[in-house]
Amino acid sequence: MTLARRLDDFDEDDVRVRPGRRGTRPRTRRRPAHEEAVTGLVLGVDRGRYRCLVGDTRVTAMRARELGRKSVVVGDRVSVVGDISGEPDALARIVRVGPRSSALRRTADDTDPFERIIVANADQLVIVTALADPEPRPRMIDRCLVASYDAGMDPLLCLTKADLSPPDDLVAAYAPLGVPYVVTSRDGPIDELRGRLSGRMSVLVGHSGVGKSTLVNALVPEALRAVSHVNPVTGRGRHTSSSAIALELPDGGWIIDTPGVRSFGLAHVAPSSLLGAFPDLAEGAAECPRACTHLQADCALDAWVAAGHADEARLDSLRRLLESREGESE
Ligand SMILES: Nc1nc2c(ncn2[C@@H]2O[C@H](COP(=O)(O)OP(=O)(O)OP(=O)(O)O)[C@@H](O)[C@H]2O)c(=O)[nH]1
Numbered sequence: 001m002t003l004a005r006r007l008d009d010f011d012e013d014d015v016r017v018r019p020g021r022r023g024t025r026p027r028t029r030r031r032p033a034h035e036e037a038v039t040g041l042v043l044g045v046d047r048g049r050y051r052c053l054v055g056d057t058r059v060t061a062m063r064a065r066e067l068g069r070k071s072v073v074v075g076d077r078v079s080v081v082g083d084i085s086g087e088p089d090a091l092a093r094i095v096r097v098g099p100r101s102s103a104l105r106r107t108a109d110d111t112d113p114f115e116r117i118i119v120a121n122a123d124q125l126v127i128v129t130a131l132a133d134p135e136p137r138p139r140m141i142d143r144c145l146v147a148s149y150d151a152g153m154d155p156l157l158c159l160t161k162a163d164l165s166p167p168d169d170l171v172a173a174y175a176p177l178g179v180p181y182v183v184t185s186r187d188g189p190i191d192e193l194r195g196r197l198s199g200r201m202s203v204l205v206g207h208s209g210v211g212k213s214t215l216v217n218a219l220v221p222e223a224l225r226a227v228s229h230v231n232p233v234t235g236r237g238r239h240t241s242s243s244a245i246a247l248e249l250p251d252g253g254w255i256i257d258t259p260g261v262r263s264f265g266l267a268h269v270a271p272s273s274l275l276g277a278f279p280d281l282a283e284g285a286a287e288c289p290r291a292c293t294h295l296q297a298d299c300a301l302d303a304w305v306a307a308g309h310a311d312e313a314r315l316d317s318l319r320r321l322l323e324s325r326e327g328e329s330e
Pocket residue numbers: 160161162163164184185186187206207208209210211212213214215
């Protein structure tokens with residue numbers, strides 16, 4: 001466990017306040033109403049400090065003790081009290097976390113055995129894949145698709161480096177899933193991508209070298225400094241931070257860059273939740289044995305497809321995604 005990780009995990013809640021002498025306090029503390037609280041959007045998290053956008057002001061906040069063990073992540077809508085001046089030393093407090101419309105989990109790893117939510121409330125997952133250099137990794141794409149369906153986010157394939165290799169094969173492979181895609185190339189236009197991102201909150205994921213930073217720089221010109229020098233959210237160099245960061249798009253909307261996030265936690269994803277992304281198959285699954293994995297021999301979906309109710313390629317895709325949940329992440 002690295003020091004950075006430990007500092008990350010250390011927050012207000014770890015400071016246990018000793019209870020007063022018996023009888024001096026009511027057993028149940030009354031939660032303050034915080035009527036003066038204002039709403040903020042969490043843009044970045046760094047060592048127990050939360051960068052929040054409150055109105056037009058960027059405010060640094062810490063967790064209030066009353067949050068208990070509830071996590072606060074990038075994309076969360078939070079209630080903030082205290083010093084929201086945005087002055088360099090000002091520190092506000094997050095007293096409430098709003099309900100989440102979506103939650104993206106990263107995978108458990110050696111340093112942390114728990115799958116943790118890394119981004120909340122995003123509505124689109126942009127899977128950045130190079131068409132060459134590095135070669136596309138279909139398994140990685142499949143896992144990202146599962147993560148997006150499970151998180152309640154729309155997937156978007158962003159195929160980069162089309163100047164090196166044509167997109168046709170990859171596009172054909174994902175056609176049965178109906179996943180929307182955009183194609184980019186060196187110094188080519190990114191208007192289509194811009195259009196897809198406009199007004200939405202999108203998370204960008206991709207392996208090292210696929211051109212994610214290049215895209216982020218093109219989309220958010222101010223981020224250029226962020227990548228090569230200092231991160232505007234954390235104030236530190238990019239390499240020292242592996243947490244997600246929200247960047248505002250000039251035309252409205254947000255992109256959330258996830259440096260260091262290589263894969264997603266999929267162990268909790270039930271077949272039924274994935275089936276939700278396949279409405280044409282979901283009805284046929286009513287005939288399946290109880291707790292069907294849809295990978296087993298007596299799965300009713302084969303008959304459903306044989307009867308012409310759905311396309312075989314769709315069932316193949318569903319099964320490929322179900323299988324991609326298994327095993328190690330890449
Ligand atoms: N030919 C070609 N090269 C590209 C394209 N986009 C990015 N590159 C190059 O690919 C390399 C990697 O790009 P980055 O933007 O740093 O990739 P990244 O995904 O952010 O990688 P990390 O920073 O390691 O996470 C750089 O040399 C880019 O110049 C493209 O569309 N075509």
